[in-house]
Amino acid sequence: MxxxxxxxxxxxxxxxxxxxxxxxxxxxxxxxxxxxxxxxxxxxxxxxxxxxxxxxxxxxxxxxxxxxxxxxxxxxxxxxxxxxxxxxxxxxxxxxxxxxxxxxxxxxxxxxxxxxxxxxxxxxxxxxxxxxxxxxxxxxxxxxxxxxxxxxxxxxxxxxxxxxxxxxxAGLPVIASLNRILSSGDSVHRIVGSLSGTLGYVMSEVGDGKPLSQVVKAAKNLGYTEPDPRDDLSGMDVARKALILARLLGRRINLDSIKIESLYPEVMGSNVMSVEDFLDDGLLLLDKDIQERVNKASLNGNVLRYVCVIEGSRCEVGIQELPKDSPLGRLRGSDNVLEIYSGCYSEQPLVIQGAGAGNxxxxxxxxxxxxxxxxxxxxx
Amino acid sequence: MxxxxxxxxxxxxxxxxxxxxxxxxxxxxxxxxxxxxxxxxxxxxxxxxxxxxxxxxxxxxxxxxxxxxxxxxxxxxxxxxxxxxxxxxxxxxxxxxxxxxxxxxxxxxxxxxxxxxxxxxxxxxxxxxxxxxxxxxxxxxxxxxxxxxxxxxxxxxxxxxxxxxxxxxAGLPVIASLNRILSSGDSVHRIVGSLSGTLGYVMSEVGDGKPLSQVVKAAKNLGYTEPDPRDDLSGMDVARKALILARLLGRRINLDSIKIESLYPEVMGSNVMSVEDFLDDGLLLLDKDIQERVNKASLNGNVLRYVCVIEGSRCEVGIQELPKDSPLGRLRGSDNVLEIYSGCYSEQPLVIQGAGAGNxxxxxxxxxxxxxxxxxxxxx
Missing domain, CATH: 3.40.50.720 (NAD(P)-binding Rossmann-like Domain)
Structure with a gap:
């Protein structure tokens, strides 16, 4: 023993x-x-x-x-x-x-x-x-x-x-799998993932034509968001995950080297606006812009997803237009998904998908x- | 060092x-x-x-x-x-x-x-x-x-x-991930997977309306099959993989406890018929039946996949009708995919997908x- x-x-x-x-x-x-x-x-x-x-x-x-x-x-x-x-x-x-x-x-x-x-x-x-x-x-x-x-x-x-x-x-075997790939001498050249259950839910609902303001409030009521939903919408949590993955691949970068797209502007930040004001007023002002982006993507047969992309010296998190018919594009609800492209997984990625949150x-x-x-x- | x-x-x-x-x-x-x-x-x-x-x-x-x-x-x-x-x-x-x-x-x-x-x-x-x-x-x-x-x-x-x-x-992190789930005390209650690149390719091509005989010959020419394609079509290789997974979950069973569906009848076995005769004559006799099954599945909005299913005392490999819009149903080409349902992954499975063959x-x-x-x- x-x-x-x-x-x-x-x-x-x-x-x-x-x-x-x-x-x-x-x-x-x-x-x-x-x-x-x-x-x-x-x-x-x-x-x-x-x-x-x-x-x-x-x-x-x-x-x-x-x-x-x-x-x-x-x-x-x-x-x-x-x-x-x-x-x-x-x-x-x-x-x-x-x-x-x-x-x-x-x-x-x-x-x-x-x-x-x-x-x-x-x-x-x-x-x-x-x-x-x-x-x-x-x-x-x-x-x-x-x-x-x-x-x-x-x-x-x-x-x-x-x-x-x-x-x-969360418990998805992401780090274990990456470590296995790396220790076998295979080189990872691209990682794309949806690593926030909250933002995954928000983007798929918005893609169905629902207004962002309504979706965020629903997500908050479902307990999917932090008490202040801006903690999710800022993308900072996803950026930390992206940084952990990038460093695992050997990139010597810091959090401030990552390009982060926030879903709300600075003037609606928590140091400017209360949570209540953000939910009741601020969010409404964001509905139109995001719906236009959804529609534009849809014309190309694409959907919007909030993803992290690590490729070469590029490490960024934000909204991307992705093919409807890709693992990320098909993502519904609050599942996480990660696509890893490497020498062994060059044309089709290694995909890991499942619940990525929860105690x-x-x-x-x-x-x-x-x-x-x-x-x-x-x-x- | x-x-x-x-x-x-x-x-x-x-x-x-x-x-x-x-x-x-x-x-x-x-x-x-x-x-x-x-x-x-x-x-x-x-x-x-x-x-x-x-x-x-x-x-x-x-x-x-x-x-x-x-x-x-x-x-x-x-x-x-x-x-x-x-x-x-x-x-x-x-x-x-x-x-x-x-x-x-x-x-x-x-x-x-x-x-x-x-x-x-x-x-x-x-x-x-x-x-x-x-x-x-x-x-x-x-x-x-x-x-x-x-x-x-x-x-x-x-x-x-x-x-x-x-x-x-192959190198897909299937065993490592299952071992992680099991060591955390989570109980796996269902595994469904497509664990043969060859049969994955065959079933998706047959689903597109191509005759089985043609698809198998094409697969052989592409180098996707064993020299005698019956070694793949018998399902025995998939059954061995299913047995390894089932034993990992604690099932005390042998290869002969697994229900295996072969894609060809015994009268076309390698002790009865040469490879050439099987490819030129035998296979043609199988085209109609499989196409009827494909069409029947299609009427239900489903597709046929050659999968392994481990659930309770059930451990079998064979053709299953599965929803088009599931990870297994969407599978194309020779990728493998495994869905694991457990306490942590109860509604949506943990999915691992990618190249499951190749030296x-x-x-x-x-x-x-x-x-x-x-x-x-x-x-x-």
């Missing part, structure tokens, strides 16, 4: 779902000869760590109580458990020091998987150090990988110790990543 | 392409900190092994000369190289003993990747022993995984030490597998 000590950062929807997946997969993992020993959990304000990280764990009862607490919106600080686990609660200022101590202790002996399911840009410091100390890092968080090239180089300096499938297309599949991608690094941990 | 000792079995198109890929990926692999040290190569009649498997290798010049020799159809026994490599040539009867010796020596120290690119059912014995001796096995060969359950259990008894991406869909992509899949087991080999 092999044990993987785990520390989880981030107790939002994905982090909690990951804990649920870990608990419910115990017997399966036992069959695979692996035990995930959760030794610490951190939210944005504090951390809970077992008293002895070499031998103890936050047991399943504890983890489920913790999930319950966090889903009620409470802080870890308020946890009072009926489980018999011995643990320490640390506030933020002490958490980082403690994490580094744990990594230094475990990195050279039984190993550690530090899992980042937060959406914070502040985890990168601790993650770089943890990798340096011989530990593994698994990320659903896109921010650390889309920081400066210097940060990126440091973070991926031991490529086998880092996994981040769920940063692009469930995102957490499943993280868990698969953790299992995938098991060979880096010693047999007990 | 990490070294992976490699022995290759099979010098057909895939094996030779693998050697070419290994040679041309040297600098890339050096960047990844990995060196593939080829210590032996076997064809169906003999083996070539370096004099000292602990330290020597068949160098790149040697490997390319060997590829040249084999592509001319010569036996390894006739190799006369200008490379300075010290090696032994063994005939078949001594090869197995030698391979076991090597595995016993390397399995407990620096490890060994035994790569099966043959199409033989006779490699299974040595592979089972090699796994038992602590070595890794990478397969493009479907036969060992589609033998008895007893053989299968033995072969996969150390699941981390065995990789076989290229047994299904180039098959060998790329094998090479990616070898790189994927690097963590099982010690640092030098």
């Amino acid at each position: 092999k044990t993987i000590p785990v520390v989880l950062m981030g107790c939002g929807g994905v982090g909690r779902q990951l804990l649920h997946h870990i608990v419910s997969s115990r017997s399966l993992h036992a069959k695979l000869g692996v035990h995930l020993r959760v030794v610490g959990v951190c939210d944005s304000k504090s951390s809970i760590v077992v008293s002895d990280v070499l031998s103890m764990e936050l047991d399943d009862k504890f983890l489920l109580e913790l999930c319950q607490l966090k889903s009620n919106g409470s802080s870890l600080l308020t946890l009072s458990t009926t489980s018999g686990v011995e643990y320490q609660v640390l506030t933020n200022s002490d958490s980082t020091t403690k994490l580094i101590d744990i990594a230094a202790l475990l990195g050279k002996s039984m190993g550690l998987a530090l899992v980042d399911c937060s959406a914070s840009s502040e985890t990168i410091g601790v993650m770089k150090q943890v990798v340096d100390l011989g530990c593994c890092v698994v990320m659903a968080n896109k921010k650390p990988l889309t920081s400066t090239m210097e940060d990126y180089d440091k973070l991926v300096s031991h490529p086998r110790r880092i996994r981040h499938e769920s940063t692009v297309g 469930d599949t995102t957490a499943a991608g993280v868990l698969a990543d953790i299992l995938d690094i098991q060979d880096l941990f010693p047999e007990k | 990490k070294t992976i000792p490699v022995v290759l079995m099979g010098c057909g198109g895939v094996g030779r392409q693998l050697l070419h890929h290994i040679v041309s990926s040297r600098s890339l692999h050096a960047k990844l900190g990995v060196h593939l040290r080829v210590v032996g190569v076997c064809d169906s009649k003999s083996s070539i092994v370096v004099s000292d498997v602990l330290s020597m290798e068949l160098d790149d010049k040697f490997l390319l000369e060997l590829c040249q020799l084999k592509s001319n159809g010569s036996s390894l026994l006739t190799l006369s190289t200008t490379s300075g490599v010290e090696y032994q040539v063994l005939t078949n009867s001594d090869s197995t003993t030698k391979l076991i010796d090597i595995a016993a020596l390397l399995g407990k120290s620096m490890g060994l990747a035994l790569v099966d690119c043959s199409a033989s059912s006779e490699t299974i014995g040595v592979m089972k022993q090699v796994v038992d001796l602590g070595c890794c096995v990478v397969m493009a060969n479907k036969k060992p995984l589609t033998s008895t359950m007893e053989d299968y259990d033995k072969l996969v008894s150390h699941p981390r030490r065995i990789r076989h991406e290229s047994t299904v869909g 180039d992509t098959t060998a790329a899949g094998v090479l990616a597998d070898i790189l994927d087991i690097q963590d099982l080999f010690p640092e030098k």
